[in-house]
Amino acid sequence: MKKNYRAVAVSAMARRELHSTLFGFGIYIAIAIGLFLASFLLYNYVGGIQENGMMIMPSSVTQTRYYGSNLPAVEPMQVPLKWAVYIGAIYITLSASMAISREKDQGTLEVLFYGPVDSVSFILAKFVEQILAFAVILLFYTAYFLTMSQISNFALSSGFVRMLLLSLFLAGCMAAFGMFISSLSKRVKTSVILFLVLTIVFLSVPLIHGLLMNLSDDEVKGAWSVARKTTSYLNSIINWVSPFAYLERGSTAIVLNSTSEFIKSLFFSLLYTVALLFGSISIFKRKGVRR
Amino acid sequence: MKRTWYLLMMVFLLATAVLADAPEKKEQIVNKLLLFDGSQWQETFSPQEYTTFYMLAGSDNIINPTKTKVYYWPITKEYMADYYDLNEELEGTLEVYKGNKLLAELEKQDYSFAYPKGYYGGRPELVSGESAQEAAQKYQLEVEAYYQRVLEYQVAMDDYRAQLDVFWENPEAYKGREEEIPHEPSQPDFPVFYATEVQKGYILNLEPGTYTLQIADEPETKRTVVVFSPRREGPGYDVRPSQQWTVPQNSNEIKEAIYISGKQTLYITPYNGLEVNQYKYAKLKKLPTELSGRGGELRYFWMQLDYMQDIKLEVFKDGKLIDTIDQKMWYVEQTADAALGYNIIEFDPKVQGERPPSFEGFKVELDDSGRYSFRLVDENGEVIKGSERLIRNIGPRSRFFALLLPLIPILVGTLVWIWRSSLSASEKGTDKTSAPSMV
Structure with a gap:
């Protein structure tokens, strides 16, 4: 298939899919859930400030010699944005993870491939559609955070813009990850279960590891010590396998104000996306379009 | 029976030997x-x-x-x-x-x-x-x-x-x-x-x-x-609101802001801080321990070191320097009556005698309007790098809008749905079959 035909096919399919997404209710529910989560965090921050008289928003674990260890607290807008982005990214991953298996399951894929569509254009079209859908989600998020910043006086820095850019790359990772899952399974149910299990593991292991690492060394004995080491190993694997880890790495670069680390994180996100898309295409080719 | 007796004796002796094992x-x-x-x-x-x-x-x-x-x-x-x-x-x-x-x-x-x-x-x-x-x-x-x-x-x-x-x-x-x-x-x-x-x-x-x-x-x-070198280093602060002096909060990063609600008096104590790798730093302090730093190879944390001395705090309001404050010792004095309460007064050894000061720090009094910031200067008046912090007063209607704004996407979704339904109905009326697809 010639390249321009492929581009036309990608563009037509992506437009059709995006139209369908925007006319559905799902995307608006996902945006609302993301914003409710962000609002929940901001609501608690405001409550904390009003109750305690003040609040500092640190972004890293702090251990003090004089008052014991404090749990990590949060930066006002970056963390709510990060969680809202997670929700948006989970929505597009779920949608991407069903993209191939649903069409295969329903038998529409075979019909589609009688036209000027091949595996590369099909996967790319699905991918582009997810990225565009995520861009719409980001538009809502940006409007929300700008408004809330004006009302609450919570600071918005250049880190916010960089976080938005980073989240587009996260969307790329997530969509490619979803497509990869989808290409592996023939049924929608399998894709969804696989997606849910992996998402829970990817989000919970770093969280549990973080909690375990907040315990002082003297308290960590026996099973706790084994758990700490195990989650440390798992975490180092998840650091490269999980798409969320790429956002985490980038947001750390933003906190550290390190441009080189930030660019590095974007590059690795891109690499991850390309690798998974290639993987999806080759699996898709090998498995074929029939049910 | 005899054999069982011997066996029990042996177990007992072995157990004793294990317990007494230096x-x-x-x-x-x-x-x-x-x-x-x-x-x-x-x-x-x-x-x-x-x-x-x-x-x-x-x-x-x-x-x-x-x-x-x-x-x-x-x-x-x-x-x-x-x-x-x-x-x-x-x-x-x-x-x-x-x-x-x-x-x-x-x-x-x-x-x-x-x-x-x-x-x-x-x-x-x-x-x-x-x-x-x-x-x-x-x-x-x-x-x-x-x-x-x-x-x-x-x-x-x-x-x-x-x-x-x-x-x-x-x-x-x-x-x-x-x-x-x-x-x-x-x-x-x-x-x-x-x-x-x-x-x-x-x-x-x-x-x-x-x-x-x-x-x-x-x-x-x-x-x-x-x-190894620390990933970052610089001054950090213990910040105490006057109404909760026993609960100081830490600020280690220049990017952090201190959020307050309304008029507020803060006591700010600066210290030297290091951000280090958790594993390496734990091993530096205690090497031959299996558990020290375990699992912290990829983690960084701020370590609070000693409190800073011989410095002043410059306070700015809307970008203008309004005060240069000296660090003082403070003493928390319980109120005389039976009800709970305290006053934070300047520590005076002549009055307080041998009782130690409760804490040391800069007293900063803030109004409920304007944008505040502060920074540290050394004895020569040079600004200490990384010591700047912003103070922001939180908007009083923030919580209401935090609940309201997430409803907007649902409203948009509903409007799209109504529009799509009306479009679909009109298409049916004109006998068209290309209805929009569902998700």
């Missing part, structure tokens, strides 16, 4: 380590089981290869050295290699820890060579001068008591001659400067990297040292 000590060469943690020196050691140790770059550290007895203590899962049983420090030239390249050959030097502001008065200083001898001598002279002052005080006290006896014989005689009434002599001041005894050791100060050390022709002294 840890087995092994003679070996360890490296005694005094490692700088950013504010003071931590003592640990490197046995044969832990031949890699960690230290901060650009700081002086002391190393002393020593023959001693080492045992494993299972309760805390760590190796311990029994220097009381055996403590033979090894002599020779310490060779420092980077890869195969010999970087330096070190001889033992005299060293001492000096405390210019007293043992409890701030950071110690590591002094070496002649300075170590001088520091120890200075401390000795200060102690001798103190004893001299004590002797003089005792003589003065004897004179005072004698004069007092004369005074009590006829106090009326001193009418009009009050200046001749005897006054109690004041107690001599304790020496402030303190220095430890002079000791000998190899002083190591290296750039970040991995090195190998050993005393020439003593392979058992060979160790690997990983020298």
Whole structure:
């Protein structure tokens, strides 16, 4: 298939899919859930400030010699944005993870491939559609955070813009990850279960590891010590396998104000996306379009 | 029956033997380590089981290869050295290699820890060579001068008591001659400067990297040292709101803002901070422990070091300097009545006597309007890098809008759905079949 035909096919399919997404209710529910989560965090921050008289928003674990260890607290807008982005990214991953298996399951894929569509254009079209859908989600998020910043006086820095850019790359990772899952399974149910299990593991292991690492060394004995080491190993694997880890790495670069680390994180996100898309295409080719 | 009895006896004896089991000590060469943690020196050691140790770059550290007895203590899962049983420090030239390249050959030097502001008065200083001898001598002279002052005080006290006896014989005689009434002599001041005894050791100060050390022709002294820098460093703050003085919050990063609600009085105490790798820093402080730093290889955290001294705080409102504040001692005084309550007052040793101050810091009073910020300046008026912080007053209607705004996407979705339904109905009316697809 010639390249321009492929581009036309990608563009037509992506437009059709995006139209369908925007006319559905799902995307608006996902945006609302993301914003409710962000609002929940901001609501608690405001409550904390009003109750305690003040609040500092640190972004890293702090251990003090004089008052014991404090749990990590949060930066006002970056963390709510990060969680809202997670929700948006989970929505597009779920949608991407069903993209191939649903069409295969329903038998529409075979019909589609009688036209000027091949595996590369099909996967790319699905991918582009997810990225565009995520861009719409980001538009809502940006409007929300700008408004809330004006009302609450919570600071918005250049880190916010960089976080938005980073989240587009996260969307790329997530969509490619979803497509990869989808290409592996023939049924929608399998894709969804696989997606849910992996998402829970990817989000919970770093969280549990973080909690375990907040315990002082003297308290960590026996099973706790084994758990700490195990989650440390798992975490180092998840650091490269999980798409969320790429956002985490980038947001750390933003906190550290390190441009080189930030660019590095974007590059690795891109690499991850390309690798998974290639993987999806080759699996898709090998498995074929029939049910 | 007899066999069972023997068996029980054997189990009992074995159990007793296990309970009475003292840890087995092994003679070996360890490296005694005094490692700088950013504010003071931590003592640990490197046995044969832990031949890699960690230290901060650009700081002086002391190393002393020593023959001693080492045992494993299972309760805390760590190796311990029994220097009381055996403590033979090894002599020779310490060779420092980077890869195969010999970087330096070190001889033992005299060293001492000096405390210019007293043992409890701030950071110690590591002094070496002649300075170590001088520091120890200075401390000795200060102690001798103190004893001299004590002797003089005792003589003065004897004179005072004698004069007092004369005074009590006829106090009326001193009418009009009050200046001749005897006054109690004041107690001599304790020496402030303190220095430890002079000791000998190899002083190591290296750039970040991995090195190998050993005393020439003593392979058992060979160790690997990983020298690391903090990821970031700079001033941090303990910030106390006046209504909750016992719950200070930390601010380590320049990017952090302090959020307040309405009028507020804050007490701000600055300290030196380091952001370090959790594993390496834990190993620096306590090397031969299985659990220290375990799992923290990829994590960084801020370490609060000593409180900063000899600085001022500049407070800005809407970009204009409004105040330059000195650091003061504060005392928390409970209110006199039965109800709970306290006042934070400036600490005055004449009033509070021997009671210590509750905390030290800058008092900053803030209105409920305007944008505030503050920063630290040193004795020369130079701004201390990384000390700037913003203070922001939170909007009073934030919580209401936080609940309201997330409803907007649902509203948009509903409008789209209504529009799509009306479109679909009109398409049906005109007998068109290309209805929009569902998700």
